[in-house]
Amino acid sequence: MQNQYTVEDLLHLMAQLRNPDGGCPWDLKQTYATIVPSTIEEAYEVAEAIEIEDYEHLHEELGDLLFQVIFYSQLGREQGHFDFSRIVDTLVRKLVRRHPHVFPSGDLYGENDTAAVDEAQVKRNWEAIKAEERSKKGEVGILAGVTAGLPGLTRAAKLQKRASQVGFDWPDIHGVLDKIEEEVAELREAIEAGDREHAGEELGDLLFSCVNAARHLKIDPETALRQCNRKFVRRFGAVETALRADGRVPADASLEELDGLWERAKASEKPRSGNE
Template sequence: MKETYTVEDLQFLMSQLRNPDGGCPWDLKQTFSSIVPSTIEEAYEVAEAIELEDFEHLHEELGDLLFQVIFYAQLGREQGHFDFSRIVDTLVRKLVRRHPHVFPSGDLHGDNQTREIDEQQVKANWELIKAAEREAKGEQGTLDGVAAGLPALTRAAKLQKRASQVGFDWPEIDGVLAKVEEEVRELREAIASGNSEHSREELGDLLFSCVNVARHLNEDPEAALRQCNRKFQQRFGAVESALKQRNLQPSDVSLEELDQLWEEAKK
């Protein structure tokens, strides 16, 4: 057994898992579409490890995510679409192109003299280069190219950011908060009307406005909600623990008592 395995070893392992002669039955039946849920799950596990500063396990989670890329590369090679080397080549070329202040020659190993540039200029140049890339792909609209498969909160933030870059934005957060209050009123009216379709539409408008608040605070709405989810889970766990000491379940007590235990957990 080797002391340290490499990316090449990982690629070879993947080819053996997909080998029709003696490979893994589960891996052999997978397709591009079938492993997408695993890819999303692994990406979130990486995000969670970082947010919890669980660096002891982060390298393992990153490995799981890398395996997803290797899996797609194997499928691409088998079907004649692309292979791992093409993935790497395309990525390096794109990053060189998007960092002209670091690679002004346009060549990774060329005669590069790094230029002095601040972070805001880097971001501005990055967006200009990405806009040119989108135009080259035939994406003409400001919002073209924002992946429809993104989590809804993340996609909302990206759509809002794109619109903001062309001036469609509130100048101050006060206007955003006022919009949230307006959407709450409209949701109340929709609920009172008894029209479920209208209520769902107004709920979406409210969530979209809340994402805008996060964007104006320079916060990731997905990360904020994940943190809130963890907090809720911890507090509800404390409520259940307090009840368990009395041999009770949440369903055994009144809402008022649950609320009292909740307030104690918050403290």
């Protein structure tokens, strides 16, 4: 029986794929930039497997995501920037530094006389250490370091969280809900005025406020929207199935009929808890 492959085997495989003499033509063409879309896709596939509790395939999705890191490390080694061992070393050092309550000596294997701390103190320490790291990088300001490459909902939540740390926040969810109603009214005004550009701005304000509501409820907005997307796909699939039973497609039905089938699909679902 073949022994289990290791990280060293994976690194060797990646080097072979990128070997100019007999490697894979597709892999040889890739750059940091060209594999970014795959990295993002693989990360979302991991999230999807976790959210639908598909643990049977989660290890495979995690492997696909790990391969992205291996790919970047191979590119870095070829260009003399870094290699996989440096990635691991940098990560371990950072995690040791950010967990002084676990590694007070600053040494992964050193003798550590740890003192009991609560979760709130851990979070405060974590944020303080990250702020110090950003300062050393020359990133100045409360909102510094929140990358613009994040999905819009996620970045909005992170920006709001940073601002809240200095007290710039609604005291409770009720103020956020009032703000959402205000933004809806302003969006209506812009639409009625026929001002498409202004309507777009107001829509952005509304989405930003909805993210604020999610944050106050301790709900990840991206996760909430993905759950909603799955629900929409499931219910619209039921609508299509009902129409196909009559030899039809959605384009053959009126809006009223589609709405009726949608409500039937909605009513047929059992109350869901947990992920949906």
